[in-house]
Amino acid sequence: MRLWSVLVLCGGLGIGQTWAQAAGEAAGKVRLGDGPLPPPLVLVRVAPMYPPLARTAAVQGTVVLDAAVSKTGDVTELKLISGAAMLAPAAIDAVKQWKYKPYLVNGVAFDITTEVAVIFQLDPRPGEAGVNGGEQAGAAKVSPVSRMRVSSGVTAGLLLRRVDPVYPQEAKDAHIQGTVILHAIISREGSIEGLTVVTGPAELAGAAMDAVKQWKYKPYLFNGEPIELDTTIEVRYQLSR
Numbered sequence: 001m002r003l004w005s006v007l008v009l010c011g012g013l014g015i016g017q018t019w020a021q022a023a024g025e026a027a028g029k030v031r032l033g034d035g036p037l038p039p040p041l042v043l044v045r046v047a048p049m050y051p052p053l054a055r056t057a058a059v060q061g062t063v064v065l066d067a068a069v070s071k072t073g074d075v076t077e078l079k080l081i082s083g084a085a086m087l088a089p090a091a092i093d094a095v096k097q098w099k100y101k102p103y104l105v106n107g108v109a110f111d112i113t114t115e116v117a118v119i120f121q122l123d124p125r126p127g128e129a130g131v132n133g134g135e136q137a138g139a140a141k142v143s144p145v146s147r148m149r150v151s152s153g154v155t156a157g158l159l160l161r162r163v164d165p166v167y168p169q170e171a172k173d174a175h176i177q178g179t180v181i182l183h184a185i186i187s188r189e190g191s192i193e194g195l196t197v198v199t200g201p202a203e204l205a206g207a208a209m210d211a212v213k214q215w216k217y218k219p220y221l222f223n224g225e226p227i228e229l230d231t232t233i234e235v236r237y238q239l240s241r
Contacts, residue, residue: 048094
């Protein structure tokens with residue numbers, strides 16, 4: 001008799017990766033997005049200086065940086081994503097002096113990565129430069145986070161109800177096995193709001209989605225408010241001898 005099993009992994013576990021390894025990955029760094037961190041997490045923000053050459057040449061625009069922030073709230077690394085070359089060094093020099101409030105999940109501090117958008121805008125009045133007519137020559141645009149990408153260790157701890165997938169009889173008869181990877185959006189209430197197939201056997205994908213869309217998670221709180229989560233879920237189908 002041929003037996004079968006379905007193994008469900010939450011939040012992007014790799015094949016063969018253990019829950020302990022996933023938790024370690026989650027404890028290492030959390031990616032916050034889409035977009036920059038909200039103002040309450042920025043404790044010290046240094047405004048950039050408008051480069052004289054860029055001001056003379058009337059160069060304006062937004063510099064977007066990918067920022068790595070340590071568990072203590074220090075900016076440890078900055079990478080340029082986009083923006084004018086004449087403005088980027090000034091943006092980097094300013095943001096590397098920023099200080100963040102440590103990001104805590106269940107009382108544990110995490111390293112985080114996020115995006116910072118630094119806007120350089122010339123004042124329309126001749127001879128003056130600033131941001132929206134202000135005295136500063138550049139400022140960071142910080143928008144509220146509406147959705148957060150999280151790793152496997154975070155979503156695994158939030159799962160309240162899991163419906164096990166059915167192994168399709170046609171797939172069993174054809175000896176089809178493998179892993180279905182789903183991209184999932186979890187709503188503020190903890191329900192599966194969006195679900196799409198990333199990869200996996202077509203004969204197994206439908207059953208995996210039918211089960212996972214019934215899952216229920218504990219709402220994830222960010223600064224005391226529930227927030228949507230962006231993650232992946234792996235459903236592994238394996239025939240046993």
